[in-house]
Amino acid sequence: MVTNRLLISLIVSMLLVFSATSIAQETAVADAEAASREKFRSLDEDVQNLKKEVLDLNRDLFLLEEELLFPANSQVAFFVSLDVGEYFDLDSVNLKIDGKEVANYLYTEREAEALARGGVHRVHMANLKTGDHELIAIFTGAGPNIRDYRRGATLTFDKGIGAKYIELEITDRVKKQQPEFVIKEWE
Amino acid sequence: MLRCRSIPVALCFLLLALVPTAYSAKNDPEPIVVKDPHYGEVLFHFYKEDYFPAIVRLLAAQKQGLISEHGEQAELLLGGLYLSYGHHLEAAAIFERLLADNVDLEIRDRTWFFLAKIWLQRGYLDKSQEALSYLSEDLPDNLQREAQMLQSQIYINSGQYERAIGLLENWKGRTEWASYAKFNLGVAMVRSGNVAAAEQILGELGELNPSNQELASLRDKANLALGYALLQDGQPLAAKEPLQRVRLEGPFSNKALLGVGWADAESENYRRALVPWMELRGRDMLDSAVQESMLAIPYALGKLDSISQAADHYLNAIEAFYEEANRIDRTIGFIQSGDIFNQFLADDPLDSTGWFWQLEELPEGPEARYLYHLLATHEFQEGLKNYRDLHYLNHNLEQWQGSVDVFANMLETRKQAYDERLPRVEDALGRADIDAMVQRKFEFDAQLDEIEQGYDWLALANEREFEMWGEIAGFESTPALGANIPEADEVRDKVLLLKGVLQWQLEKDFRDRLWRARRDVRKTGEALVEAQRSRRQIDDTMLNEPLHFEEFSNRVYGLGPKIDGMQLRVAEAMGEQRSFLESIAVGELRAQKQRLDAYTVQARFALAAIYDTAAAEEGAGE
Numbered sequence: 001m002v003t004n005r006l007l008i009s010l011i012v013s014m015l016l017v018f019s020a021t022s023i024a025q026e027t028a029v030a031d032a033e034a035a036s037r038e039k040f041r042s043l044d045e046d047v048q049n050l051k052k053e054v055l056d057l058n059r060d061l062f063l064l065e066e067e068l069l070f071p072a073n074s075q076v077a078f079f080v081s082l083d084v085g086e087y088f089d090l091d092s093v094n095l096k097i098d099g100k101e102v103a104n105y106l107y108t109e110r111e112a113e114a115l116a117r118g119g120v121h122r123v124h125m126a127n128l129k130t131g132d133h134e135l136i137a138i139f140t141g142a143g144p145n146i147r148d149y150r151r152g153a154t155l156t157f158d159k160g161i162g163a164k165y166i167e168l169e170i171t172d173r174v175k176k177q178q179p180e181f182v183i184k185e186w187e
Numbered sequence: 188m189l190r191c192r193s194i195p196v197a198l199c200f201l202l203l204a205l206v207p208t209a210y211s212a213k214n215d216p217e218p219i220v221v222k223d224p225h226y227g228e229v230l231f232h233f234y235k236e237d238y239f240p241a242i243v244r245l246l247a248a249q250k251q252g253l254i255s256e257h258g259e260q261a262e263l264l265l266g267g268l269y270l271s272y273g274h275h276l277e278a279a280a281i282f283e284r285l286l287a288d289n290v291d292l293e294i295r296d297r298t299w300f301f302l303a304k305i306w307l308q309r310g311y312l313d314k315s316q317e318a319l320s321y322l323s324e325d326l327p328d329n330l331q332r333e334a335q336m337l338q339s340q341i342y343i344n345s346g347q348y349e350r351a352i353g354l355l356e357n358w359k360g361r362t363e364w365a366s367y368a369k370f371n372l373g374v375a376m377v378r379s380g381n382v383a384a385a386e387q388i389l390g391e392l393g394e395l396n397p398s399n400q401e402l403a404s405l406r407d408k409a410n411l412a413l414g415y416a417l418l419q420d421g422q423p424l425a426a427k428e429p430l431q432r433v434r435l436e437g438p439f440s441n442k443a444l445l446g447v448g449w450a451d452a453e454s455e456n457y458r459r460a461l462v463p464w465m466e467l468r469g470r471d472m473l474d475s476a477v478q479e480s481m482l483a484i485p486y487a488l489g490k491l492d493s494i495s496q497a498a499d500h501y502l503n504a505i506e507a508f509y510e511e512a513n514r515i516d517r518t519i520g521f522i523q524s525g526d527i528f529n530q531f532l533a534d535d536p537l538d539s540t541g542w543f544w545q546l547e548e549l550p551e552g553p554e555a556r557y558l559y560h561l562l563a564t565h566e567f568q569e570g571l572k573n574y575r576d577l578h579y580l581n582h583n584l585e586q587w588q589g590s591v592d593v594f595a596n597m598l599e600t601r602k603q604a605y606d607e608r609l610p611r612v613e614d615a616l617g618r619a620d621i622d623a624m625v626q627r628k629f630e631f632d633a634q635l636d637e638i639e640q641g642y643d644w645l646a647l648a649n650e651r652e653f654e655m656w657g658e659i660a661g662f663e664s665t666p667a668l669g670a671n672i673p674e675a676d677e678v679r680d681k682v683l684l685l686k687g688v689l690q691w692q693l694e695k696d697f698r699d700r701l702w703r704a705r706r707d708v709r710k711t712g713e714a715l716v717e718a719q720r721s722r723r724q725i726d727d728t729m730l731n732e733p734l735h736f737e738e739f740s741n742r743v744y745g746l747g748p749k750i751d752g753m754q755l756r757v758a759e760a761m762g763e764q765r766s767f768l769e770s771i772a773v774g775e776l777r778a779q780k781q782r783l784d785a786y787t788v789q790a791r792f793a794l795a796a797i798y799d800t801a802a803a804e805e806g807a808g809e
Contacts, residue, residue, distance in 0.1 A: 036771070037310040040566055043760075043767055044309055047573045048276045050760055054580045054753055055239075055274075057746070059246035061587050064742050066247075068594055079224045114234035120227025165224050186224055 066125075074127040075163040078103070078135070079186070082115040083171040087144050088179035090115065090170065094138040095124055102126060123168070128159045137168050139181050155183040222256035223248070229264065238272040239579070259285060270298075273572060275305050279314070286321075296326050303337055308565045312345050332364040339371050348379035366392060366402060370409055377412070382420055389413035393429045406432075407439040414446050423453035441467060441476035448483055457487040472511055473556055475782060481507060482786055485793065494797055501794040508783045508790070515780045518557050522772050528765050531571075532578050557779070558772055570768045577761045584754045591750060594743045602736050612725065621722060625715050631708045639701055644693045647700040652693065659686045 070077075080093055090112050095103040103124040107115070115121060136154045143149030157166065165186035173180045221227040225248040232241035245265050248254045254261045266281035279302055286295045303318035319338055326334060335354060342351035355372035358365055369392045376385035393410040397403035414430035417423075427450040433443035444463040451460035464487065467480035485500035521527060561567045638646045648656060662668065662682045668675050 036566065039767060040570060041310055043764055044569070044573060045276070046760055047577060047764070048274060050580065050753075050757060051272075051274050051576065052277055054584065054757070055242055055246065057749060057753060058239075058243040058583065058587070059250060060742075061590070061746060061750075062243050062247045063250065064594065064739075064746065065590065068597065068739060068743075077224070079227065081221075081227065110235055111231075114231050117230075117234045118221065118227070119231025119234045120221060120224050121231050122224070122228050167224065 070125050070127055072163045073161050074129065074159075076126045076128045076133075076159060076166065077122055077163070078124040078126070078166045078168060080105075080115065080121045080123045080168045081170070082112075083169065087172050087177060088139075088149060088170055089142040089146075090139065091141040092139075093123055093168065094140075096136040096138075097126060097128070098133055120167075128164075130159050130161060132156055132158055135166065135183060137181070137183055139168075139170065143179060144177055149179070151179070151181050153181040153183045155185075157185055223254045225251075225253040226257045226261060229254075229261075229268075233264070233268060233271075236271075238268050239583070242268045242272060242274075266298075270301065270305075273305075273576065275302060275309070278302070279318075292323055292325055293327070296322050296330065300326070300330055300334055303334070307337055307340060307344075309569050310566070312341050316341055329362075332362065332368075336364060336367055336371070339368065339375070343371060343375055343378070348375045351375040352379065352381075363402060366395060366405055370405055373409065373412065377416055382416055385416065386413060389416070390429065393432055403434065404437065404439075407434055407437050407443070411439045411443055411446070414443065414450075418446060418449060418453065421453075423450040426450045441470055441474045445476040445480055445483065448480070448487075452483070452487060452490075455490075457490040460487050461491075472507060475779070478508070478511070478783065478786060482790055482793075485790075489793070489797065494801065498794060498797050501790045501797070504790045505787055505794070508787045512780050512783045512787075515557065515776050515783070519773050519776050519780075522769055522776070525765060525769075527772075528574065528768070532575070557776055561772060561775060564771075567768065567771055570764060570771070574761065574764045574768060577757055577764060581754065581757045581761065584750050584757065588747070588750050588754070591743060591747045595747070598736065598739050598743055605732060605736070609729070612729075616722070616725065619718075621715065621718050625719075628708060628712050628715060631711075635701065635705055635708065642697070644690070644697040647697060647704065648693055652689065655689055656686075659689065 066075075078095060080090075082088075082090060090107050092104065092106045094101065094105075105121075105123050107121075111121065134154065134156050136152060138150065138152045140148075140150045153168070155166070157164070167184055167186045169182045169184065171180045171182065172178075221230070225244065229241050229245045229248065232238075232244060242265065245254075245261060245268065249261065249265075257264075262281060263285055266278045266285065269275070269278035269281065282298050282302070286298060299318045299321040303315045303322075306312075306315035306318060315337065319334060319341070322334055335358070339351045339354050342348070342354065352372060352375045355368050355375065358368040358372070369388050373385045373389040373392065376382070376388065389409045389412055393406060393413055395402065395406050395409075397406050410429040410432045414426045414428075414433075417426035417429070427447060430443045430446040430450060433439050435444075444467050448460040448462075448464040448467075451457070451463075461484065464480045464483050467477050468484070470477045472478060481500070481504035485497040485504065488494075488497035488500060637643070645653075645656060659682060662678075663686070668679050668682070
């Protein structure tokens with residue numbers, strides 16, 4: 001019954017790594033497992049360190065890009081936010097600055113959901129001279145009763161020295177059961 | 188201002204997503220205000236599950252001081268993001284620092300619980316143990332049970348079977364976890380050599396009425412484990428019952444069928460043993476149970492004196508093992524060529540980063556069938572995650588390398604444009620003597636003061652009025668008007684009238700004109716102040732721009748080599764990770780091949796024995 005015993009042992013060791021076959025065999029398996037675990041951990045720690053370094057490098061590159069493309073004294077950032085959003089499902093936002101179209105952003109379902117959960121989307125960055133500028137934003141999507149909805153909002157703002165943040169806010173007007181679109185400077 | 192959920196609320200969301208719980212309505216987070224748009228932007232990426240960009244933005248905003256309003260919350264969010272991204276060591280460092288008494292106990296517990304889970308999966312047993320030690324006694328029941336299970340797993344994985352048994356023996360409750368606890372207890376008992384006690388535990392579990400697929404699978408596993416443990420303990424009759432309880436279509440059915448056959452064979456009932464073994468014949472050769480049945484069948488046939496049939500089956504088995512071993516060799520070659528990992532990366536869309544990613548399917552190909560079960564192991568899955576993350580980092584660095592080249596070009600172009608414009612600007616500035624203009628403005632002020640003090644209404648006459656005044660004065664001094672004749676008197680009266688009207692007009696408008704003149708001079712003064720400010724700005728720019736260019740140049744040209752260096756390290760780490768994955772996969776395949784080799788040797792011996800016996804019988808017959 002040698003064959004029989006050997007096969008059973010093999011199966012059992014595969015199933016549960018039981019110790020009954022032989023202590024030496026189990027020790028060898030355990031040693032191999034421990035060595036493999038150790039190797040994995042060492043590699044994993046290297047990967048973790050690399051991730052940290054690449055993330056820090058990305059931060060520096062991100063800042064460099066922003067400072068190079070949008071210097072603080074001319075930078076204007078436009079953010080879209082959604083508060084509650086029960087009366088409006090956002091599809092897209094179109095932006096015109098001083099009569100010129102600068103952005104037309106289509107939102108994916110995932111992005112719209114991220115907005116609904118409280119995220120704020122930087123939809124556009126621009127370099128503008130100091131002085132007055134006019135912003136027109138057109139919001140399209142589905143309004144109450146899932147009807148197509150298209151609304152505009154406008155703001156004239158004064159660009160001074162230093163970065164400026166403009167918020168395009170979609171809120172619910174509960175009394176009228178309608179969405180409301182407001183553009184304002186971030187306070 | 189926006190209303191939204193922030194950290195620790197967002198962290199709470201994250202942990203809730205990670206740890207399935209019956210999260211009651213009372214725990215619904217309160218909406219609070221996002222005070223910095225950049226913080227909201229990080230949340231946007233976080234909710235989109237784009238963890239890498241979210242972390243980069245958060246780090247950048249922190250460095251710029253743009254999310255000072257959120258302070259510690261932002262730091263906690265960063266910890267949560269690191270955790271989601273699979274950067275568990277960094278996440279833990281943040282949580283260790285911040286998850287102090289000021290954070291809600293439940294959030295703290297969930298965070299440590301989740302870290303314990305990740306670390307156990309990644310084989311960081313010490314860290315997993317440490318994370319469990321941070322859990323409070325107020326942990327919700329469901330997590331409490333899972334935490335105990337983690338603890339038992341740590342004990343088992345680190346060979347502390349007695350401690351595992353101690354913990355699991357006192358398990359309370361009748362939930363699904365109780366079944367898993369029983370299984371782990373049975374395993375720990377078997378591993379500690381206490382088969383009799385394990386028999387009872389696994390036996391109870393093997394008779395469980397499963398309410399779902401997971402429990403059905405656990406039941407099969409317990410029956411199989413018990414059956415083989417009894418077989419090994421020399422109790423074939425007792426082993427049959429649990430083995431026959433294993434479902435025929437489940438993942439453990441092959442091994443169960445094989446075991447049932449061995450139970451009969453051990454009882455010397457070879458005819459019955461052939462029934463389950465023959466059933467295995469048509470199944471997938473990849474399964475070791477199927478391979479073994481190819482030896483078991485001729486073994487039983489031999490015992491039943493069907494020598495010729497047994498020899499045929501041995502020959503078939505040798506042929507099948509040979510072909511299978513060749514396929515394994517080819518697969519090992521394919522894996523060692525690295526193509527499998529290239530294929531795997533080519534199929535991966537790289538659109539998401541994070542710890543939650545899991546490879547569900549291997550790239551199609553003949554090798555995939557050998558590696559499917561590897562996917563079920565934590566080590567291989569976690570290794571693949573690391574490999575994929577490294578590929579993402581490599582891709583990310585490649586993109587930045589391209590961008591940095593563009594930045595360098597942009598900077599050079601700007602610098603060139605600046606150098607070209609500078610002489611023109613300097614020339615224009617040289618011509619515009621603002622100081623002289625200011626001096627003239629002061630002179631105007633003084634002049635206006637004099638006019639006001641001297642009530643010099645004529646000084647404010649316009650050009651036309653001044654001409655008229657001159658003409659009238661000219662008429663007055665005309666000698667003809669001195670003649671003593673009525674016509675001269677009449678003209679003289681008219682001249683006097685005109686002069687009087689004009690003077691009256693000028694005097695009447697004097698204050699108004701003086702105010703307008705002063706207003707114009709004041710405006711000029713304001714414009715001059717603006718011009719002086721602009722001039723200072725230009726001077727500053729001319730002074731600082733070269734410094735800015737230098738600073739940007741240093742950054743741009745400094746970051747390029749950094750990216751290069753990092754790319755090399757990432758490539759190196761990818762190579763090491765790939766070697767590690769290869770070693771797991773190849774090791775697994777070699778083990779399969781060794782098993783086939785062992786079976787082949789056994790088959791050849793058995794065949795040789797048959798031939799010897801036949802030859803001996805033939806010899807005796809002659």
